[in-house]
Amino acid sequence: MRRSDRELSNESTYEILRTTNHGVVSSITPDGLPYGVPVNYVFDGKDIYFHCAHEGLKNDCFNHSKAVSFCVIENATVLPNQFSTAYTSVIVSGTITQITENEIKEEKLILLCKSVGIENEAKIKKYMEPYLEKTCVYKINITSATGKGRS
Numbered sequence: 001m002r003r004s005d006r007e008l009s010n011e012s013t014y015e016i017l018r019t020t021n022h023g024v025v026s027s028i029t030p031d032g033l034p035y036g037v038p039v040n041y042v043f044d045g046k047d048i049y050f051h052c053a054h055e056g057l058k059n060d061c062f063n064h065s066k067a068v069s070f071c072v073i074e075n076a077t078v079l080p081n082q083f084s085t086a087y088t089s090v091i092v093s094g095t096i097t098q099i100t101e102n103e104i105k106e107e108k109l110i111l112l113c114k115s116v117g118i119e120n121e122a123k124i125k126k127y128m129e130p131y132l133e134k135t136c137v138y139k140i141n142i143t144s145a146t147g148k149g150r151s
Contacts, residue, residue, distance in 0.1 A: 006148045008088065013147030016074060016090045017043040021115045023072040025050065025140070027061035027096070035061050041070075042108065042115040048092065048140040049099075049108040062138065066095045070140055088149035092142050099137040108137050 008016075026036035037058050039050040048070060052058055062068070070092040077086045099105050106128065113124045128135070 006150055008090075008147030008149050010145075010147075012088075012149075013090050013145050014043075014045075016072060016088055016147055017048070017092075017145070018045070020072045020074050020090075023048075023070055025058075025096075026069040026071070027058075027067070028065050029057065029061050030064040036071075040112060040116060042111045044108075044111060047142065048094075049112065049137060051109060051112060051135050051137050054134065054136045059136065062096050062098070066097070067093075068096045068140055069093055084150065086151050088147065090145055090147045092140065093144045094140045094142045097139050097141065099139055102132055105135065105137045106132060108139075109135065 021040055021042065022038060023041050024036045024038050025041075026034060029035050035057060039052070041048050041050040043049075071089065073087055073089045075086065075088055079086055099108060106125070109128055109132075110121060110124050113128075114121075118124055
Protein backbone atom coordinates (compact mmCIF):
# COMPACT_ATOMS: atom_id res chain seq x y z
CA MET A 1 0.00 0.00 0.00
CA ARG A 2 1.44 3.31 -1.06
CA ARG A 3 -0.06 5.33 1.81
CA SER A 4 0.79 3.14 4.79
CA ASP A 5 -0.38 5.94 7.11
CA ARG A 6 -3.92 5.21 5.91
CA GLU A 7 -3.77 1.42 6.26
CA LEU A 8 -6.34 -0.02 8.66
CA SER A 9 -5.63 -2.79 11.13
CA ASN A 10 -6.81 -6.32 10.30
CA GLU A 11 -9.44 -5.94 13.02
CA SER A 12 -10.82 -2.73 11.48
CA THR A 13 -10.65 -4.20 7.98
CA TYR A 14 -12.73 -7.24 8.94
CA GLU A 15 -15.13 -5.09 10.97
CA ILE A 16 -15.92 -3.12 7.80
CA LEU A 17 -16.65 -6.39 5.99
CA ARG A 18 -18.93 -7.44 8.88
CA THR A 19 -20.89 -4.18 9.04
CA THR A 20 -21.25 -3.33 5.34
CA ASN A 21 -23.63 -5.25 3.09
CA HIS A 22 -22.98 -3.87 -0.42
CA GLY A 23 -19.84 -4.31 -2.46
CA VAL A 24 -18.51 -4.80 -5.97
CA VAL A 25 -17.19 -8.16 -7.11
CA SER A 26 -14.83 -8.00 -10.08
CA SER A 27 -13.63 -10.71 -12.41
CA ILE A 28 -12.51 -11.23 -15.99
CA THR A 29 -14.92 -12.06 -18.81
CA PRO A 30 -14.25 -15.03 -21.09
CA ASP A 31 -13.17 -12.38 -23.66
CA GLY A 32 -10.50 -11.11 -21.25
CA LEU A 33 -12.27 -7.87 -20.30
CA PRO A 34 -12.63 -6.63 -16.71
CA TYR A 35 -16.12 -6.89 -15.23
CA GLY A 36 -17.38 -5.58 -11.91
CA VAL A 37 -20.89 -5.84 -10.55
CA PRO A 38 -22.47 -4.53 -7.33
CA VAL A 39 -23.90 -7.18 -4.98
CA ASN A 40 -25.52 -7.48 -1.58
CA TYR A 41 -23.31 -9.72 0.52
CA VAL A 42 -22.74 -11.17 3.95
CA PHE A 43 -19.43 -11.86 5.66
CA ASP A 44 -19.54 -14.79 8.08
CA GLY A 45 -16.21 -14.00 9.73
CA LYS A 46 -14.24 -16.04 7.22
CA ASP A 47 -15.78 -15.87 3.75
CA ILE A 48 -18.02 -13.55 1.72
CA TYR A 49 -21.33 -14.84 0.29
CA PHE A 50 -23.76 -13.39 -2.25
CA HIS A 51 -26.56 -14.67 -4.47
CA CYS A 52 -27.64 -14.29 -8.07
CA ALA A 53 -29.38 -16.13 -10.89
CA HIS A 54 -27.80 -19.24 -12.41
CA GLU A 55 -27.17 -17.58 -15.76
CA GLY A 56 -25.64 -14.34 -16.93
CA LEU A 57 -22.30 -12.66 -17.54
CA LYS A 58 -21.36 -12.77 -13.86
CA ASN A 59 -21.62 -16.56 -13.87
CA ASP A 60 -19.74 -16.78 -17.17
CA CYS A 61 -16.90 -14.79 -15.60
CA PHE A 62 -16.73 -17.02 -12.51
CA ASN A 63 -16.70 -20.12 -14.69
CA HIS A 64 -13.90 -18.60 -16.77
CA SER A 65 -11.67 -17.62 -13.84
CA LYS A 66 -11.93 -18.36 -10.13
CA ALA A 67 -9.81 -15.31 -9.22
CA VAL A 68 -11.87 -12.32 -8.04
CA SER A 69 -11.48 -8.97 -6.38
CA PHE A 70 -14.08 -7.55 -4.01
CA CYS A 71 -14.38 -3.94 -2.84
CA VAL A 72 -16.50 -2.13 -0.26
CA ILE A 73 -16.54 1.56 0.57
CA GLU A 74 -18.23 3.10 3.57
CA ASN A 75 -18.62 6.55 5.06
CA ALA A 76 -17.46 8.35 1.92
CA THR A 77 -17.76 12.11 2.41
CA VAL A 78 -16.36 14.65 -0.03
CA LEU A 79 -14.11 17.24 1.61
CA PRO A 80 -14.24 20.01 -1.02
CA ASN A 81 -12.04 22.47 0.88
CA GLN A 82 -9.33 19.81 1.12
CA PHE A 83 -9.77 18.51 -2.46
CA SER A 84 -10.19 15.06 -0.96
CA THR A 85 -12.61 12.50 0.42
CA ALA A 86 -12.98 10.98 3.87
CA TYR A 87 -13.73 7.25 3.63
CA THR A 88 -12.96 3.73 4.72
CA SER A 89 -12.62 0.92 2.20
CA VAL A 90 -11.61 -2.70 1.90
CA ILE A 91 -10.15 -4.53 -1.09
CA VAL A 92 -10.28 -8.32 -1.01
CA SER A 93 -8.51 -10.76 -3.30
CA GLY A 94 -9.73 -14.32 -3.37
CA THR A 95 -11.16 -17.26 -5.21
CA ILE A 96 -14.81 -17.89 -5.92
CA THR A 97 -16.79 -21.10 -5.71
CA GLN A 98 -20.45 -21.85 -6.21
CA ILE A 99 -22.30 -23.37 -3.25
CA THR A 100 -24.35 -26.30 -4.54
CA GLU A 101 -25.51 -28.00 -1.32
CA ASN A 102 -29.06 -26.79 -0.56
CA GLU A 103 -28.54 -26.86 3.22
CA ILE A 104 -25.52 -24.52 2.99
CA LYS A 105 -27.25 -22.35 0.37
CA GLU A 106 -30.24 -21.94 2.67
CA GLU A 107 -27.99 -21.12 5.65
CA LYS A 108 -26.13 -18.42 3.71
CA LEU A 109 -29.32 -16.98 2.18
CA ILE A 110 -30.77 -16.67 5.70
CA LEU A 111 -27.61 -14.80 6.76
CA LEU A 112 -27.99 -12.52 3.71
CA CYS A 113 -31.60 -11.73 4.60
CA LYS A 114 -30.71 -11.03 8.21
CA SER A 115 -27.86 -8.74 7.12
CA VAL A 116 -30.40 -6.44 5.44
CA GLY A 117 -32.78 -6.41 8.40
CA ILE A 118 -35.14 -9.33 7.80
CA GLU A 119 -35.10 -11.14 11.14
CA ASN A 120 -37.98 -13.64 11.02
CA GLU A 121 -36.24 -16.89 10.02
CA ALA A 122 -39.50 -18.81 9.48
CA LYS A 123 -40.72 -16.07 7.12
CA ILE A 124 -37.39 -16.12 5.28
CA LYS A 125 -37.50 -19.91 4.81
CA LYS A 126 -41.11 -19.80 3.59
CA TYR A 127 -40.27 -17.03 1.09
CA MET A 128 -37.13 -18.71 -0.26
CA GLU A 129 -38.56 -22.24 -0.57
CA PRO A 130 -39.77 -21.90 -4.20
CA TYR A 131 -36.59 -20.03 -5.20
CA LEU A 132 -33.87 -22.17 -3.62
CA GLU A 133 -33.19 -24.25 -6.74
CA LYS A 134 -33.34 -21.14 -8.95
CA THR A 135 -30.87 -19.21 -6.81
CA CYS A 136 -27.12 -19.41 -7.12
CA VAL A 137 -24.97 -18.72 -4.04
CA TYR A 138 -21.29 -17.89 -4.37
CA LYS A 139 -18.55 -17.89 -1.77
CA ILE A 140 -15.43 -15.73 -1.96
CA ASN A 141 -12.59 -17.43 -0.12
CA ILE A 142 -10.47 -14.50 1.04
CA THR A 143 -6.76 -14.81 0.34
CA SER A 144 -5.95 -11.22 1.28
CA ALA A 145 -7.85 -8.20 2.59
CA THR A 146 -6.56 -4.65 2.93
CA GLY A 147 -8.36 -1.79 4.59
CA LYS A 148 -7.67 1.87 4.03
CA GLY A 149 -9.17 5.04 5.47
CA ARG A 150 -8.96 8.78 5.68
CA SER A 151 -10.78 10.93 8.17
